Amino acid sequence: MGARYGDRTFGEDGGDLMRSNVLAIENVTKRYNAGVSIVGRAGRPSVAAVEEVSLEIGERQMVGLVGESGSGKSTLASLIVRLDRPSVGTVRLAGEDIWKLRGKRLRTFRRDVQMVFQDPYATLNPRFTVRQTLAETLAAHGLRRRDVVQELSERALERAELRPAKAFLSAHPSQLSGGQRQRVAIARAIVLEPKLLVADEPVSMLDVSVRSGILNLFERLGDELGLSMLFISHDLSTVSHLCDRVAVMYRGRIVEEGPVASVLTAPFHPYTKALLDAVPPPEPGAWARDGSLGDELQEAQGVNVSRIVGCRYVDRCPRRSEVCYAAEPDDRELGPQHKTRCYHPIAPGGVSVLNGGAAASAPKAYESRGGANKDREAS
Numbered sequence: 137m138g139a140r141y142g143d144r145t146f147g148e149d150g151g152d153l154m155r156s157n158v159l160a161i162e163n164v165t166k167r168y169n170a171g172v173s174i175v176g177r178a179g180r181p182s183v184a185a186v187e188e189v190s191l192e193i194g195e196r197q198m199v200g201l202v203g204e205s206g207s208g209k210s211t212l213a214s215l216i217v218r219l220d221r222p223s224v225g226t227v228r229l230a231g232e233d234i235w236k237l238r239g240k241r242l243r244t245f246r247r248d249v250q251m252v253f254q255d256p257y258a259t260l261n262p263r264f265t266v267r268q269t270l271a272e273t274l275a276a277h278g279l280r281r282r283d284v285v286q287e288l289s290e291r292a293l294e295r296a297e298l299r300p301a302k303a304f305l306s307a308h309p310s311q312l313s314g315g316q317r318q319r320v321a322i323a324r325a326i327v328l329e330p331k332l333l334v335a336d337e338p339v340s341m342l343d344v345s346v347r348s349g350i351l352n353l354f355e356r357l358g359d360e361l362g363l364s365m366l367f368i369s370h371d372l373s374t375v376s377h378l379c380d381r382v383a384v385m386y387r388g389r390i391v392e393e394g395p396v397a398s399v400l401t402a403p404f405h406p407y408t409k410a411l412l413d414a415v416p417p418p419e420p421g422a423w424a425r426d427g428s429l430g431d432e433l434q435e436a437q438g439v440n441v442s443r444i445v446g447c448r449y450v451d452r453c454p455r456r457s458e459v460c461y462a463a464e465p466d467d468r469e470l471g472p473q474h475k476t477r478c479y480h481p482i483a484p485g486g487v488s489v490l491n492g493g494a495a496a497s498a499p500k501a502y503e504s505r506g507g508a509n510k511d512r513e514a515s
């Protein structure tokens with residue numbers, strides 16, 4: 137096994153899974169046994185944490201994933217990094233089903249796709265020094281030679297802006313601040329120079345004073361290492377600064393997805409608009425902001441989405457009409473690479489795109505316009 141770490145040919149397998157291709161999540165559903173709610177196909181109670189989700193992440197693309205607590209963001213992340221297996225659907229990296237990878241291809245996947253978790257306290261072994269933490273990751277990929285481990289570890293720490301790197305190698309997590317611990321977790325995630333990084337609310341547990349620096353680090357690493365990234369956040373201003381595209385999740389579904397510039401300035405979906413209305417407009421360069429959602433937007437946590445027949449936002453939507461109760465809206469592309477799931481999407485200026493006027497505010501108002509079929513024809 138030649139450790140040609142300089143040109144990122146680490147293991148005996150060589151080759152990149154993710155050449156010019158993308159990660160593709162194809163119509164993925166993840167059900168968990170819930171102990172309550174409806175009876176699933178196998179005769180056991182189940183609840184869908186993620187339902188019929190499709191999403192692509194292109195090479196060097198930063199994709200934000202936003203949505204309130206319990207909407208399925210972490211579940212989707214766990215399906216991408218192979219911590220969990222979809223109940224239905226496929227996750228592909230460079231066209232390959234990640235659950236069909238074996239041997240060298242699986243090891244390459246494990247090198248190419250890395251995750252940074254929310255809580256650096258929980259993800260670092262308190263008994264390990266930083267050196268041991270990084271060495272363990274490298275050893276899992278056949279890199280054990282002392283000089284190689286030293287060089288790669290120092291390089292990763294330097295990249296994570298823990299300088300001088302040598303001084304941090306002998307530290308235990310308890311000797312580091314929260315921000316430094318998260319930088320060690322980031323160093324561990326990039327030490328193998330992955331292609332795709334999944335970051336699940338990586339700054340939300342950190343002191344406000346250090347968030348800005350960590351977010352700038354993600355931005356810089358994305359540029360320098362050519363990373364693709366799924367960046368999960370409650371904070372729309374962070375996503376607007378960091379990401380190229382954004383997907384908005386609500387109760388297990390992606391309800392809107394597209395370029396950050398259009399989704400966050402001219403949203404189609406009423407839920408996206410509600411999220412935006414809950415957040416003050418971002419100031420240029422303003423990272424250190426607690427963008428957590430208000431109580432009203434948190435209340436859907438724990439809802440059993442399997443019981444919902446129509447649009448899952450219908451109980452809170454000011455634009456709802458009768459059709460919204462009847463069936464879940466399909467995904468439709470309404471702008472350049474900008475999709476939404478809504479019968480009455482908002483146009484810039486707040487007018488319904490599909491009906492040519494303001495949407496009905498209640499089911500009765502919809503009935504007066506002629507019922508579900510008329511609405512579907514209009515759309």
Ligand SMILES: Nc1ncnc2c1ncn2[C@@H]1O[C@H](COP(=O)(O)OP(=O)(O)OP(=O)(O)O)[C@@H](O)[C@H]1O
Pocket residue numbers: 168169170184185203204205206207208209210211212437438439
């Ligand atoms: N292992 C599990 N077993 C049963 N239900 C689960 C499991 N993991 C997640 N869920 C449920 O799936 C739904 C989505 O959870 P998930 O953690 O993905 O949400 P989230 O968007 O990451 O929320 P948060 O913003 O709070 O992190 C929740 O209702 C949760 O209770």
Ligand code: SF4
Pocket residue numbers: 405406407447448449450451453454455456457460465477478479480481495
């Ligand atoms: S208008 Fe209807 S389809 Fe659109 S979000 Fe509201 S309830 Fe759902």
Ligand SMILES: [Mg+2]
Pocket residue numbers: 209210211336
């Ligand atoms: Mg989560």
